[in-house]
Amino acid sequence: MIIDDFITITPTGLYCVYGNFYLDPQQPVAEAVISHAHGDHAIGGSKNVYCTAATKTFMEHRYRKFAAVDFHTKQYHKTFKINDVTITFYSAGHILGSAQVLMEYKGIKYLYTGDYKIEPDHSCEPFEFVQTDVLITESTFANPETKHPSPVDEIKKLNETKANIMLGAYALGKSQRIIQLLNTHCPTKNVMVHHSIMPFIKIYEDFGMKLGSHKMYDRKIMKNNHEHQVYIVPPMVFHSYHKAINVVRAFASGWKNLQQQNGISLYISDHADWNAILETIEKVKPKQVWTLHGDGKQLKEYFNNRLKVKILN
Template identity: 50%
Template sequence: MTIIEDFLIRRDKGFYCAYGDFYIDPLYPVEHAVVSHAHADHASPGHRNIYCTQPTADIMQLRYSKQPIQSFNIIGFDQYFEINGVGIYFFPAGHILGSAQILMVFKGVRYLYTGDYKLQEDPTCEAIVFKEADVLITETTFANPDIIHPDPVSEILKLAVPHNILLGCYSLGKAQRLTAMLNEHCPEKEILVHHSIMPIHRIYDRYIDFPLRYELYNRKSMKEAGQNKIYMVPPLTFFSYRRAKNVLKAFASGWERLQAQNDISLYLSDHVDWKDILYFIEQVKPKAIWTVHGDGRTLHQHYHGDIEIRDIDSQTISPGFC
């Protein structure tokens, strides 16, 4: 078995597999799009054929209403399918609901594209599954020994204060995880969600096996007596409310720069940190590592001389949904 060095390459439209003539997470319309998850930097509209999990399709249909329903090919986890002779499986990535690692098998070699992934516990999405592969194609958003994500429960308990809170977060994945964690660890808090977050919560309600407790935000509710409300808003709304009074401000992210000028720091990421990446590599046991989505130079240095490693994404990608 020989690893094909150009099995997956970076093109303007996304990551391209010429041997199966398909793209993974393309940003522009293509014939065959294999989509790891529904975040907008991985899932875009306009493709003729989309291969993804059912939750990913549901969220894409919500966000891209003009995408024809018949273009979606729904693939279950651990279900085999082929595109032009390349065998493919989806396995849970633990990032958000429906997120998938993509295992491609060609001429006896197993190429595992992680997509975005996390190892931390999250009851609102499928737990990550470890699969061995010859080539690991891993994201490197936080591939830095100086970045170690704190305990998520300790972070969420920072919000257990007698104040109303304006909580910024990404609408998909992070908002639902926060709601579940607040329901469990800060049950006295009343969760009010922005109107753009509500439809995604409703999709999650159909899949997770426990009820999320939340209500749609309205101006009157935030003005009522009491100091137990958390208003959950997307980034643009959060930053437009910088001068809001009588609330504490927090933004849930693994990025330090997004904690600046907030009243409460809230380091909660849906990506792997340095220790998690190393542990994941131990489980996958790859002969080669290809890095994408971020800065993989430190990872390259760490495995230099031990595992063949290279960058197939020379451009540094914007932070995305962290």
């Protein structure tokens, strides 16, 4: 029997009382299961942190000695237990090391996706469809009107201009994906990267991800070459140089508001859109769907009486 309160939302984050642990807590806790290393899912300071090896490495870079008291790194597909709950990690396809968390308790399976995407991405492990009784899915873009375009078609837009491009992208995950896409589909572009992104690139490469050619940003190169230079910068730098001259501006994101006032729109998202969420539900065959991190109302309306959809947030 599915337990309605197997996962509950508390001020500290998602809590599993039956295993006495938190999923992606927002405050330090004794037992934290971390899906991936983005700052809105992985904070420092918890006592015991269960995650993949890549997530551990990212957290150690970002939080240094305050990342955790003890890390317990787990491979995909290898089961472990926290109290009475059996847990297995599966790839979420979001960024390197991102994990779906399958929790089994009294014969019932509960699958927490964390952030995920199902489309191909050669900069990280591919998404895995895992059958479950309860799918606890992010619903960031759970809107029938939202359909992410092909990332290949989007990145190829950059071939339409010879001008230098300042490209905004999140330092962890997005930047590495963009480097890989540029190398594959924009061979005439010289890729340069802001210094704050370089440590994350090195971690990707240390874990065997081949992203392709890139260099640390060199102001002289940008100044002396007025064509075919792409400078990848984190959001704070991108927004602080909103009046940068002699460059075309682009920001890689699925959010429309981040495309405004840019020279090129670049709709590249690392989250599941409406069709991807429906495909995931179809393939994992849950008896119930619980939604997080967005608005699950339209999913609930879509399935009506065919499938129970519970909105957790």
